[in-house]
Amino acid sequence: DIPPVIVTPNQYLIHVLHGQLYIVAVVTNEVSPLMVIEVLHRVVAVFLEYFGTFDEICIKNNFATVYQLLEEMLDNGNPLTTEPNALKALITPPSTMNRIAALVAGKSRVSNVLPESAVSDMPWRKTGVRYTQNEIFFDIVEEIDAIVDKNGQFISCEVSGLIHGKCRLSGIPDLTMVFTDPSVIDDCSFHPCVRYGRYERERVISFVPPDGQFELMQYRVQVQQLVPPIYCEPRVSFLDKGNGTLELVIGQNTMATLVVNSSKKKYTVEAISVQITFPKSVRTVDANTDAGSCLFDDSTKTLTWSIGKMQVKRPTVLRGNIILQQNASIPDEKPNVLVNFKVPMTTISGLSVETLVITNEKYKPYKGVRTLTRTGRFQIRILFILTSTGEIIIEKHWRGMTNRHVCDFFVEEVNKYKFREEVPPILYTSKHYFINVYREGLFVLAVIAHEIMPLTVIELLHHIVAVFRDYFGTFDENAIKDNFSTVYQLLEEMIDNGYPLTTEPNALKAMVAPPSTVNRIAAIVSGRSRVSDVLPDGAISNIPWRKAGVKYTQNEIYFDIVEEIDAIVDTHGQMISCEVNGIINGHSRLSGVPDLTMVFVDPSVIDDCSFHPCVRYSRYERERVVSFVPPDGQFELMQYRVQVQQMIPPIFCQPHIKWSEKGVGTIELALGARNMPTLVSNTKKPIVAEDITVEVTFPKSVRTVDTNTEVGSCLYDDSTKSIKWNVGKLNTKKNIAPTLKGSVLLQPGAAIPDEKPIVLLGFKVPFTTVSGLTVETLVLTNETYKPYKGVRTLTKSGRFQIRM
Numbered sequence: 001d002i003p004p005v006i007v008t009p010n011q012y013l014i015h016v017l018h019g020q021l022y023i024v025a026v027v028t029n030e031v032s033p034l035m036v037i038e039v040l041h042r043v044v045a046v047f048l049e050y051f052g053t054f055d056e057i058c059i060k061n062n063f064a065t066v067y068q069l070l071e072e073m074l075d076n077g078n079p080l081t082t083e084p085n086a087l088k089a090l091i092t093p094p095s096t097m098n099r100i101a102a103l104v105a106g107k108s109r110v111s112n113v114l115p116e117s118a119v120s121d122m123p124w125r126k127t128g129v130r131y132t133q134n135e136i137f138f139d140i141v142e143e144i145d146a147i148v149d150k151n152g153q154f155i156s157c158e159v160s161g162l163i164h165g166k167c168r169l170s171g172i173p174d175l176t177m178v179f180t181d182p183s184v185i186d187d188c189s190f191h192p193c194v195r196y197g198r199y200e201r202e203r204v205i206s207f208v209p210p211d212g213q214f215e216l217m218q219y220r221v222q223v224q225q226l227v228p229p230i231y232c233e234p235r236v237s238f239l240d241k242g243n244g245t246l247e248l249v250i251g252q253n254t255m256a257t258l259v260v261n262s263s264k265k266k267y268t269v270e271a272i273s274v275q276i277t278f279p280k281s282v283r284t285v286d287a288n289t290d291a292g293s294c295l296f297d298d299s300t301k302t303l304t305w306s307i308g309k310m311q312v313k314r315p316t317v318l319r320g321n322i323i324l325q326q327n328a329s330i331p332d333e334k335p336n337v338l339v340n341f342k343v344p345m346t347t348i349s350g351l352s353v354e355t356l357v358i359t360n361e362k363y364k365p366y367k368g369v370r371t372l373t374r375t376g377r378f379q380i381r382i383l384f385i386l387t388s389t390g391e392i393i394i395e396k397h398w399r400g401m402t403n404r405h406v407c408d409f410f411v412e413e414v415n416k417y418k419f420r421e422e423v424p425p426i427l428y429t430s431k432h433y434f435i436n437v438y439r440e441g442l443f444v445l446a447v448i449a450h451e452i453m454p455l456t457v458i459e460l461l462h463h464i465v466a467v468f469r470d471y472f473g474t475f476d477e478n479a480i481k482d483n484f485s486t487v488y489q490l491l492e493e494m495i496d497n498g499y500p501l502t503t504e505p506n507a508l509k510a511m512v513a514p515p516s517t518v519n520r521i522a523a524i525v526s527g528r529s530r531v532s533d534v535l536p537d538g539a540i541s542n543i544p545w546r547k548a549g550v551k552y553t554q555n556e557i558y559f560d561i562v563e564e565i566d567a568i569v570d571t572h573g574q575m576i577s578c579e580v581n582g583i584i585n586g587h588s589r590l591s592g593v594p595d596l597t598m599v600f601v602d603p604s605v606i607d608d609c610s611f612h613p614c615v616r617y618s619r620y621e622r623e624r625v626v627s628f629v630p631p632d633g634q635f636e637l638m639q640y641r642v643q644v645q646q647m648i649p650p651i652f653c654q655p656h657i658k659w660s661e662k663g664v665g666t667i668e669l670a671l672g673a674r675n676m677p678t679l680v681s682n683t684k685k686p687i688v689a690e691d692i693t694v695e696v697t698f699p700k701s702v703r704t705v706d707t708n709t710e711v712g713s714c715l716y717d718d719s720t721k722s723i724k725w726n727v728g729k730l731n732t733k734k735n736i737a738p739t740l741k742g743s744v745l746l747q748p749g750a751a752i753p754d755e756k757p758i759v760l761l762g763f764k765v766p767f768t769t770v771s772g773l774t775v776e777t778l779v780l781t782n783e784t785y786k787p788y789k790g791v792r793t794l795t796k797s798g799r800f801q802i803r804m
């Protein structure tokens with residue numbers, strides 16, 4: 001139950017638990033915890049590769065090798081390499097023969113020569129690999145996550161794919177994998193061995209594979225219409241006396257939308273199982289079936305029916321009796337049904353390998369590709385909205401009624417942290433995972449009972465908060481309490497039986513009217529709910545983010561390109577680290593269904609893009625143009641990262657602090673404009689920084705700071721031990737550098753602190769960007785009118801830290 005990240009006043013303790021052993025990393029500065037957790041998992045994977053297992057006895061028996069591996073994997077605390085092939089060339093894996101050879105020779109098993117792979121362009125592959133029989137095989141696995149209604153129609157469906165490889169090839173083989181139709185896949189991520197630039201140009205996968213097993217790529221499938229390979233018809237009815245009957249029919253769909261990749265052109269559905277979760281008021285279920293076996297788990301109120309392989313000739317039936325708890329009433333909630341299956345030699349996308357060519361080597365290896373379609377799952381049991389003190393103001397249950405006391409553990413963990421922002425986003429017990437986001441003094445908490453990718457849930461919670469802000473104008477305790485009925489209506493529409501359905505504001509507003517005085521009066525007078533009985537056109541169309549029938553007398557659309565600089569600058573003004581992230585926000589007031597195409601002057605300056613669902617990603621990958629039907633109103637079109645080679649900010653800050661022997665310090669800050677900043681201006685006007693602020697946070701041993709300045713204003717906050725200097729705009733005409741001077745007094749009896757104050761610089765530079773990204777053309781089709789259009793640019797600071 002211990003959270004993976006524990007915060008102390010001076011350090012972060014980040015750990016993973018494998019078996020009975022904790023691997024703990026102690027970090028003293030701010031760092032992405034997921035990055036550290038990934039490194040720890042890779043360290044465990046290396047130990048498993050070396051020793052075959054990872055337990056206390058294994059580590060003690062091989063402690064010398066463990067220390068040698070840690071020395072090579074981490075260089076002065078910085079991750080260096082966790083590639084097993086590169087490490088095995090440095091450190092020989094332990095074995096009886098290797099130990100005897102080391103004793104006889106009197107040499108260490110650590111190589112004195114750095115292997116070629118450690119400094120080569122492909123550290124994932126060791127050199128000198130030789131096999132008597134060369135072979136390489138791939139598995140294409142596609143997974144379906146879906147919600148199906150009682151009529152067998154899909155409410156939501158998502159298909160993701162993986163390509164696994166197993167390589168036993170000699171030398172340094174260079175492979176080229178060509179797909180029959182690569183356009184069926186989208187949103188790909190690759191192993192570092194893949195040459196991504198060539199994939200973007202030619203849509204072929206070119207790579208030098210690692211030796212052994214590896215994951216080549218992940219992808220997503222664009223699904224228009226899907227017919228699953230099997231159907232499930234559950235029926236539950238209750239008698240007047242309270243007990244009920246259950247009937248479940250499983251059969252094979254003859255018109256399934258699966259692509260068979262074998263010569264037989266037939267497929268078999270295997271490993272079929274059905275899980276039915278009943279409400280807590282059910283005491284037991286007595287069931288029998290004509291195929292497979294079934295078992296009822298009283299602790300989870302779950303009936304598991306294991307069928308195995310499907311017989312094509314006839315459907316399979318399970319029947320049973322449902323017995324309620326004594327004096328329990330007939331439950332209103334329906335049982336939850338989860339279906340699992342596997343279909344070998346098939347895919348949903350139809351993705352298949354046309355050719356697999358090997359160069360650089362003369363041998364002809366054995367090659368093979370297998371395919372598999374299977375089910376996945378993603379379900380939330382409960383969602384809570386709590387105050388920072390732990391008071392529950394909203395709770396929504398989907399899978400039965402779970403006692404609200406599950407929150408007690410979460411509240412206990414929250415109370416361990418001084419600041420609510422420090423609470424880890426993921427906490428877990430033996431039965432539940434607690435995934436939360438903290439906004440405006442409120443926790444939005446999802447309770448999940450099975451393993452799931454946490455970032456998916458966190459993204460969903462952020463979307464839920466964004467919807468509430470769009471509806472109520474703000475997201476705080478008063479807004480939630482004043483509109484609790486709308487909150488429940490929105491949760492009912494956004495999440496169906498624990499599965500995410502839609503978080504598009506336009507689709508939701510067509511179903512649940514935003515709260516207003518007029519709407520409330522109309523609901524009271526008419527005696528009707530504000531929830532629409534008719535599903536809006538946008539909810540079932542290909543553009544659910546845009547409501548139908550939009551009309552404006554004046555059509556206009558505007559965009560803001562905003563780039564944010566996160567940097568650390570040393571005492572000499574040199575950049576230690578710098579990262580620039582960009583975002584393009586849009587504001588649309590266009591009639592009808594406009595189709596826009598945005599063309600950049602030089603799209604190569606941006607990288608690692610993520611888009612609003614309205615953007616046609618496949619066209620962007622082919623042509624590097626952004627083509628989309630925009631939502632109505634404000635929206636975020638895309639985010640991107642800028643590749644920074646050398647960055648010169650528009651202003652400089654020179655902080656100095658000195659301490660006397662008596663413990664009294666003097667601080668001086670000087671600001672000035674740089675002559676040649678690496679910013680690209682979109683106007684002929686000079687580059688001028690605005691809204692300049694400097695925030696200095698002192699150690700806790702400081703009692704007060706007395707400052708004065710001739711430019712702007714300065715305020716000291718005793719609770720946070722920080723001063724904030726608001727400078728405004730630099731006056732470059734007078735050529736006067738703003739300065740701030742002051743004295744720093746310590747607490748009585750306090751020693752001179754070793755730690756330096758933290759200096760954060762804030763600024764904005766209108767009409768500029770770091771990347772130079774500009775929009776060349778913005779073309780509108782599908783509509784005859786000519787709208788007003790405009791694009792603005794802005795560069796601003798993110799976390800811009802100056803070291804003293």
